[in-house]
Amino acid sequence: MSAPGVERAAEALAWQGRACGRLGSPMYAELLPALADDLLSADFGPLEVNDLFKAAIFKVDSKFMREMKASGFQNLGMEDLVKARIFKIDAEFIRQAVTDGVELKVEKLVQRKLGVD
Numbered sequence: 537m538s539a540p541g542v543e544r545a546a547e548a549l550a551w552q553g554r555a556c557g558r559l560g561s562p563m564y565a566e567l568l569p570a571l572a573d574d575l576l577s578a579d580f581g582p583l584e585v586n587d588l589f590k591a592a593i594f595k596v597d598s599k600f601m602r603e604m605k606a607s608g609f610q611n612l613g614m615e616d617l618v619k620a621r622i623f624k625i626d627a628e629f630i631r632q633a634v635t636d637g638v639e640l641k642v643e644k645l646v647q648r649k650l651g652v653d
Contacts, residue, residue, distance in 0.1 A: 548585045574598045578605075587614035594618045603627050608640050616642040623649045 549572040556564035571592055575583060578601035583591075591597065596617045604612055604620060607630040612620075619625075625645050633648050634640055647653040 549588055575601070578602055583614065590614050590618055594621045596621050607631070612642065619646060625649060
């Protein structure tokens with residue numbers, strides 16, 4: 537795991553959270569650092585600040601990241617995590633697809649979900 541990138545992203549969110557607090561937005565003052573802490577706890581890989589915002593928008597949290605890791609994906613980037621979330625690819629879908637012979641790649645799973653495999 538590339539801790540410096542993750543730490544930079546977490547530090548940036550913490551800074552933004554403090555700034556939001558000073559500007560009178562206590563919700564974001566608490567929300568942004570909590571988001572960074574949650575994603576860092578999944579120990580998934582390097583994240584940048586933009587990744588953390590994508591995670592918030594598409595509801596990619598540490599639970600989902602751990603589910604993907606347990607399903608065989610050890611080094612997914614945020615783009616693939618977002619694709620998996622958008623197409624509702626979860627552990628059960630992955631397990632069934634792999635049992636049916638689908639290659640363990642996000643693009644192949646998306647194709648399977650769309651019925652074009």
